[in-house]
Amino acid sequence: MTGGRKTVGKKEGKFLMVDCFTSWCAPCKKMEKEVYPLQAVGDHMRNDFVAIKVQLDTTKSDDEYTTGWYSEANAITSKYQVEVYPTYLFFNPEGKLVHRAVGFQQEDMFLATLNRARDAEHQIYTLLGTFDEGKLDLSLMPELVKSLKDIGERQKAYEVANVYIEKYLLKLDKDELYKEANIGFIGSNVRTSNSPAFAIFIKNSFEADSVTYAGFSRDVVEHMIVRENIMPAVERWKQTGTVKVKRQEWARINQVVQDKYGRAYADRTVLKQQIAWCKANAQWQDVVQYNVRLIEEFGLDTAGNGALYTNNTIYNTIFVHTDDRTTLKKCARWMKIICDAHPEDGGIWTHMQISFTSWGIRRVQFNMSKRHLLSIQVTRR
Secondary structure, three states: HHHHHHHOOOOOOEEEEEEEEHHHHHHHHHHHHHHHHOOHHHHHHHHEEEEEEEEEEOOOOOHHHHHOOHHHHHHHHHHOOOOOOOOEEEOOOOEEEEEEEOOOOOOOHHHHHHHHHHHHOOOOOHHHHHHOOOOOHHHHHHHHHHHHHHHHHHHHHHHHHHHHHOHHHHHHHHHHOOOOOHHHHHHHHOOOOOOOOOHHHOHHHHHHHHHHHOOOHHHHHHHHHHHHHHHHHHHHHHHHHOOOOOOHHHHHHHHHHHHHHHHHHHHHHHHHHHHHHHHOOOOOOHHHHHHHHHHHHHHOOOOHHHHHHHHHHHHHHHHHOOOOHHHHHHOOOOOOOOHHHHHOOOOOHHHHHHHHHOOEEEEEEEEEEEOOOEEEEEOOO
């Protein structure tokens, strides 16, 4: 923005909020309709801000006011790298960018955003400037990390997080370190397997899981394996237009992972990524085969999310893409186990459908009432 427009609130001692929107943006229209008209929001804006809305796209129906902002809109998009809509840019009365927020926000959340925009201890760019000078208080870093992630500045967020982890968290004694917030923060932000913080999830997985959830350490390690050992290959395959990846290539990746983390981590993580790759490339027979192998080799997860994933995989993938009765009978047995573990959930639908299909019946219509089966209409293949 031009200097004059950025300092539009200087005479009144007010902050400037620039609402960057597009003509097609649904969340932008939702803000305009549901949040801006609210009295609490309007009062806050009038008292403390000068607000400007700037349309960043162009349409044939743009009026004279909108076209008059075209040059400014292009400059805003470029200078402030606006890629998400709506984006709210906040300038202090001197015209300096101090804060940023994105997306649709309910009343309470938007009021909190307005308050943070005026408070130097919560302004993203004010805190970031202090951080870059090496003067930011460690206690303010977790909030800054979250705020940076919220606006899409993930690389900078990880930079701040790394300082917080190394200079504060890793210097705590064991009783203080092993708390849910601390271990959760490390697990969400550690970016390299060479970090001493990552070793927590290899050497002290029991302690880390005990304050988070069972399998948290495994999830962190698998995420690191994907990031460092699998995604580089995936990106290379995408760039070269590879669709069918040779088994030898997967085996090579598996061996690299196995050498560093052991066979269990290698087999499980690589197999899950084979599923993801084949699914993305519509190689459905391989997707079916690998999903069955995943359960057979690593067990049936009957916990909440695991059971839901298995139910969805069996119904939406295996049931749709295979007629192999041996496979379908296996899935029927697995769904019976899940239904017994979660009788209140909807897995009974998948269980019955898979069971009938494994018997040679493909089309089944159920008439259910309060979980009691009233009638079935079947059509044989």
